[in-house]
Amino acid sequence: MTSLGVDTDGKTGVTIHSRDDTSVGVTFCDRFEADADCVHYAVELRAPGLTARVDGVVAWFRGSGLPAFLEGLAVDYRGWDGERCWQTDDSDLTVSAVFRSGGHVGLTWTLRPWPRAAGGWSASATTWLEAGEQMTSLAADIRCFLTEEHR
Numbered sequence: 001m002t003s004l005g006v007d008t009d010g011k012t013g014v015t016i017h018s019r020d021d022t023s024v025g026v027t028f029c030d031r032f033e034a035d036a037d038c039v040h041y042a043v044e045l046r047a048p049g050l051t052a053r054v055d056g057v058v059a060w061f062r063g064s065g066l067p068a069f070l071e072g073l074a075v076d077y078r079g080w081d082g083e084r085c086w087q088t089d090d091s092d093l094t095v096s097a098v099f100r101s102g103g104h105v106g107l108t109w110t111l112r113p114w115p116r117a118a119g120g121w122s123a124s125a126t127t128w129l130e131a132g133e134q135m136t137s138l139a140a141d142i143r144c145f146l147t148e149e150h151r
Helices: 066-075 133-147
Strands: 002-006 012-017 025-032 038-047 050-060 083-087 093-100 104-111 123-130
Touching: 012 123, 012 133, 025 123, 025 133, 038 104, 038 123, 038 133, 050 104, 050 123, 066 083, 066 093, 066 133, 123 133
Parallel strands: none
Antiparallel strands: 002 012, 012 025, 025 038, 038 050, 083 093, 093 104, 104 123
16 A cells, blocks of 8 residues: 655655555655756655664666656566566665565565665565555656656
8 A cells, every 4th residue: 555645844755555564664755856867865664663764865867767667567467476676776775576476566675775884784674565556556656756746
């Protein structure tokens, strides 16, 4: 389940909750420094006993980004074998996707700030969504958030 919304400061954000456990979620928020080439934003993970956040994630508007990756998963709503992965150029956000019987997609969101620094950390949470409508909605919501388009 995803929701594209506006917080009390008037900023747009996207929240993804797992259909199996709504206490597990990912939020894209605090979009800043948008220009013709890229936008910066924050990603937050939540799960029982876990709260993690990475600021300054960069989405480049060239090539295929996270919206295109998610749209590809939505198009393949009948399923696929194995795992599909996407990551930011800086490797601070990685998304891996698996398909399970019954038409559900598991998205594992991994935050890894400063991935090349010694002593860095990483945190992951997995959300489960329906392969069809929920994946299509997520892809559209992420595209809107990153480009500030409104449906």
